[in-house]
Amino acid sequence: MDATAIARNQELQRQWxxxxxxxxxxxxxxxxxTTQSALAETLGISPAMLSLVMRGQRARIANPDAAARLSAVLHLAQEVRAGTVPAADASLALAEIRASRTPGQDSMGVAVTPHRAGYDGPADPDPDLRFALRLRELLTGRASAVDILAAAxxxxxxxxxxxxxLRVCGAGRTDEAVALVRASGR
Structure with missing residues (x-):
C-alpha cells in the first residue's frame, strides 16, 4: 500500500x-x-487485522461487533482517565466488553427478537430496554459504529x-442507552 493511501486512511481515522x-x-x-494481541482479542479481531488498522493499511474495523467493542474500550479509557471508573475495575470492564456483541444482533448481524433469542417471559419485560435495543438495531442496521460516531x-x-x-444508543453501552431513554421520559 502506498504512502498516500495510508495517509488518507489515517486522516479518516482522525475524523472518525x-x-x-x-x-x-x-x-x-x-x-x-495489555498487549496488542490481547487488545485484538478484546475487540474480537485477529492481531493481524488490528495491526493493519494501526498501520493505516485499513481505515476502519468493518466488523460491527468489533467496532462497537473498540468504541466501548475507548469510552472505558476516557472513564478511567476521568476517574469515573477506578483503574482497578478496568480489567473486569474489558472482560465484559470482550464478551459483548452488538445488542439486538446475533454474531452474523441478524436481528434477534425475544422469540429467536429463546425468551419465554412476558412480551415486554422492560420497555425501555426494548426501545433502546430497537433503536440500536435501527442505527446499526444502517451504519457501522464507526460511522455513527463520525456522524455524532x-x-x-x-x-x-x-x-x-447517536453516540450512546448507536455505539455506546446498553445500560447507558437505557438510562438515556429513561431520562428522556419516553
Missing part, C-alpha cells in the same frame, strides 16, 4: 476517532497494561442532544 488508530491503540495498551462528531456543535443519542 479523533486520532489515528495506531496512536489510540498504543495508548489503550499502555493504559490497560459532525452534529456535536450544532445539535449536541442528537449527537448524544
Amino acid at each position: 476517532y479523533g486520532a489515528p488508530l495506531g496512536e489510540l491503540c498504543r495508548e489503550l495498551c499502555d493504559r490497560f497494561g 462528531a459532525l452534529l456535536e456543535a450544532d445539535h449536541p442532544g442528537l449527537a448524544e443519542v
Whole structure:
C-alpha cells in the first residue's frame, strides 16, 4: 500500500476517532497494561487485522461487533482517565466488553427478537430496554459504529442532544442507552 493511501486512511481515522488508530491503540495498551494481541482479542479481531488498522493499511474495523467493542474500550479509557471508573475495575470492564456483541444482533448481524433469542417471559419485560435495543438495531442496521460516531462528531456543535443519542444508543453501552431513554421520559 502506498504512502498516500495510508495517509488518507489515517486522516479518516482522525475524523472518525479523533486520532489515528495506531496512536489510540498504543495508548489503550499502555493504559490497560495489555498487549496488542490481547487488545485484538478484546475487540474480537485477529492481531493481524488490528495491526493493519494501526498501520493505516485499513481505515476502519468493518466488523460491527468489533467496532462497537473498540468504541466501548475507548469510552472505558476516557472513564478511567476521568476517574469515573477506578483503574482497578478496568480489567473486569474489558472482560465484559470482550464478551459483548452488538445488542439486538446475533454474531452474523441478524436481528434477534425475544422469540429467536429463546425468551419465554412476558412480551415486554422492560420497555425501555426494548426501545433502546430497537433503536440500536435501527442505527446499526444502517451504519457501522464507526460511522455513527463520525456522524455524532459532525452534529456535536450544532445539535449536541442528537449527537448524544447517536453516540450512546448507536455505539455506546446498553445500560447507558437505557438510562438515556429513561431520562428522556419516553
